[in-house]
């Protein structure tokens with residue numbers, strides 16, 4: 001049995017370098033409940049960042065390829081920069097407990113279209129406890145929306161409480177569904193202390209600008 | 225040798241990508257061949273004596289030190305369905321990542337170098353068992369058990385089958401799995417002197433046909 005640590009080729013994904021010694025892309029995960037706007041946020045981020053960065057996307061659909069197909073249809077990136085992972089009916093397993101298929105997808109993207117600056121990994125829509133493994137992503141965004149009930153920030157849970165960025169999406173719908181944005185902001189603050197929260201409407205003028213700014217900050221820290 | 229290493233390798237939670245695969249159960253459920261615990265048991269029995277036996281012999285032969293490339297070619301020859309060959313290589317690649325992280329060894333590193341896109345899963349399983357200090361019987365047991373445990377857990381999700389019934393199926397099959405593992409090891413020992421042609425080539429035609437059919441579906445819960 002060999003239990004020494006003399007094996008240099010990285011076998012696991014958290015390693016910040018690729019086998020050839022170059023720095024790998026920053027990986028950001030986007031998780032959150034079904035329909036909260038993860039794919040729409042990914043699409044908007046690609047449109048904002050694709051001029052300045054080399055980008056790729058991995059989607060995790062539960063039983064279709066709809067997210068990947070939406071991104072392809074919208075032509076936010078060339079098709080070879082978008083990969084769909086099949087998750088076997090269990091989206092959180094594929095991003096947290098057994099990340100092997102996702103690691104393979106990010107590594108294959110870097111091999112095929114790299115060098116890449118940034119890979120966005122979208123989780124299949126899941127529940128409030130779904131978080132990404134640190135072996136898969138370097139930072140994670142949790143996307144909820146105002147229409148899912150304004151008590152979600154108060155309920156907390158690992159996604160809301162620990163994600164590196166909480167996005168409260170679809171603020172344009174707040175008046176129609178009776179969601180109290182001030183209360184959501186106060187509850188989120190109570191759950192997250194200093195961790196950032198962005199209120200966003202992809203239908204509004206500023207769109208994804210705040211999230212894109214946060215991504216640029218993470219990238220600056222990654223490459224520093 | 226550590227007996228507990230066998231439990232680590234055989235654990236359904238070992239992060240090697242298996243959760244996204246149904247071992248042919250999704251196709252069998254859709255075709256109406258698996259509808260309840262009794263038909264699941266028939267399905268699993270057939271798989272154990274065909275796919276399970278072949279995988280067990282390949283894995284045991286790898287533990288006994290047979291050439292990995294030769295075993296990989298033998299696995300190809302015993303897998304008519306291109307979709308199943310692709311799935312076996314994908315699972316092999318994922319298992320190799322987990323095994324290298326768990327039991328670092330020069331042999332596993334060399335296998336990764338020789339098969340960057342993955343060798344057949346049973347071959348990797350055998351070399352992983354070897355790196356863990358396990359014997360050919362252990363590897364054959366892992367392969368035989370995996371051949372039925374994957375479909376059983378997948379069927380719990382696909383049919384909302386009572387999980388106790390599914391576990392009962394596995395328990396009733398245990399004596400047969402003993403015999404499958406025994407014959408697998410016996411064949412592997414013969415192959416060491418007689419060559420890979422002495423390895424079993426049992427196959428379930430419906431598993432192969434079903435895999436091709438399944439791979440073409442636009443909507444499915446499992447990757448294979």
Ligand SMILES: Nc1nc2c(ncn2[C@@H]2O[C@H](COP(=O)(O)OP(=O)(O)OP(=O)(O)O)[C@@H](O)[C@H]2O)c(=O)[nH]1
Nearest residue numbers: 033034035036037038039040125169170201202203
């Ligand atoms: N009004 C409004 N609708 C939005 C906004 N963002 C997204 N949507 C819509 O919400 C719906 C769901 O958005 P997606 O981006 O597909 O949501 P998702 O989180 O990726 O969904 P799953 O992947 O299925 O979990 C779509 O119809 C979007 O157009 C927003 O800011 N305002």
Ligand SMILES: [Mg+2]
Nearest residue numbers: 038039067122
């Ligand atoms: Mg989506």
